[in-house]
Amino acid sequence: MRTATQLRLEAAWQALRQWLGATVLPAQCALCGIGCPQVLCPPCRAQYLGQIQPRCRQCANPLDDVATLCGRCLRHRPAYDDTVTAFDYAAPLDQLLLQLKFGARLALAPLLAELLHVAIQQQTVWEAPQLLCPVPLGPARLAERGFNQALEIARPLARLLDVPLQPRLALRVRDTRAQSGVAPQERQANLAHAFAIAPEHAPSLHGCHVGIVDDVMSSGHTVNALATACKSAGAARVSILVVARTPPH
Template identity: 85%
Template sequence: MRTAAQPRLDAAWQALYRWLGATLLPAQCALCGAGCPELLCPPCRAQYLEPGQARPRCRQCANPLAGIDVAQLCGRCLRQRPAYDATVTAFDYAPPADQLLLQLKFGARLALAPLFAQLLHVAIQQQAAWNLPQLLCPVPLGPARLAQRGFNQALEIARPLARLLDVPLQPRLALRLRETRAQSGVAPQERQANLARAFAIAPEYGVLLQGCHVGIVDDVMSSGHTVNALAAACKSAGAARVSILAVARTPPH
């Protein structure tokens, strides 16, 4: 008979099995499979990841901007300003680079998290006249999804990123008030409603947020509704500025 804790134990064993396989098998590039001492071979990094770092983007939502050489606001952000103030992303969420994030999120390949943190760190360093956040907050998962997956991919990325930036990490600052459907499975016109009243700030962190610059860390930013809802909660709790630090950005819908 399966107990209430059985799904969590099953997820833990599956994660351990995948980790042992990744540890004991010969090192190879996570994208092309070529023998490589690093997680990603130099040709794949140069071809699939580095071009996205040099692309001009909207300085608020990080959507790619065509036909210009400097970052400015896109038309969408000019029409309706989001709750967050800036976004930094490392690369576009497009094949084949998107497979890296899928390996982390659904394949429990946690060794990729430091690579994503390094890529984000490089992207942050390339921002002109940009002030670092005073603390980092990973997008929280609901209890059911956390138990099913066994880890929070945003937190796994935020840990090494906080060390690279020398910025405090506050993994318990944000609370997920209710389980929501995965945004990838929700129609675009329903995504904002799916996240209504989904986040809150833990009461004990209210004083910490007063006048603070918060960096919200996530793996993928698509429509932006998830990070916007969390940014709005941070602003309501007293944050003065919110920046989104997302590993990848999907192309405009």
Template identity: 75%
Template sequence: MGSGFYQVGSSALQSILQALGASLLPAQCALCGGACAQVLCTPCREQYLGQLRPRCRRCANPLDDVSTLCGRCLRHPPAYDATSTAADYAAPVDQLLLQLKFGARLALAPLFAQLLAEAVQRQADWQAPQWLCPVPLGPARLAERGFNQALEIARPLARQLAIPLLPRLAIRVRETRAQSGVAPRERKANLARAFVVAPEQTARVRGCHVGIVDDVMSSGHTVDALAAAFKRHGAAKVTILVMARTPPH
């Protein structure tokens, strides 16, 4: 028999074995644990991640009325200009973010990017940034964790939105305590001057629209500090793209 037959037969056998393996060892939904072919089953995705709600266009906190800005942003405007998010950081979605960040389940990152891309593309007033930059980790935190969850989300998000990714556009120049372990009244000071624009990248920032990518936005102090660094170097606009937003208590 010719080599062509062997190649076709080998390919068919490989497909059969893959299908058999999938039936014997099905993937599990990251939320409910049920068998599914993807990271999330369709019912969980539709129930927990398929809904949009009115939000402040600047900080993405939920709104109960038709206002475009929440009272907090009207009283104390942050350095960033807009925020887009795919979900609230609440049960059970918060467990997905924790699986990525502390469980190193990197397969979740493309799912988060897809959900975020779908969310921003459904916004009538969506304006695409010229560059995307993940929130950078300091060297010690990066060595401890082994990866930057913001970068893992930003890579597939940049491809889906067709926006250039510049992972070294900004640098974390000061190691800070994890915001989750800092008292709320101290969080802003904890991030003060923690970020700078990379010296060789300042020309890319001046007059441009920069998008900051992160996994979770809670108080907003982290992205606000990074946005302030971009604004100090002449950024015309800064948009935050975050998978989940912690609702105000």
């Protein structure tokens, strides 16, 4: 049950989001540029988002058959229990995330949350988490970028799912190099001991189902490291909710 203060804050955020949508984003599709009142035009939605792709239940990598788990997850089970993604991180949809992350087009975050919410609703088996936790940025990168794209997506997603958001549940205790700039064989070591659970929130994790929210999942080492920290603090289940999944090469 939301308090009156929470409702006022949500109304203010909604008004700000609408202002940003009108100010930051022109009245045209973010992908094809055609004039339309929506951020993404109906033809682009139908062309790029209309099909459901079979995916591994645990890591969300594409599958060619009816198996529920991919070979990699069968051989080496990650710390997280399941993953939902809205689309593959590939052209042209990757532009939506690039515009948000590096172009600071924050008005795209609600659209990405909506697309992720649609993907969640399409799951045949879905257990809602008890709270959402965005992947935190390190202090240096947060100061450089000015915002955490995972948090910007998690805010509207939490409202759509009606699940509490805890943005300060996890801390990035060690600044790491961006995973995109690290050799694949070094990515796991790059994130070793990078995350910790904030002491004041640790008691709430015992037996809890945590939903970790991020923009892009590539190797999975980032969300796996955070899931490991959650499980070590007592979480019973960890679900990954990620807008885009980089297909395996």
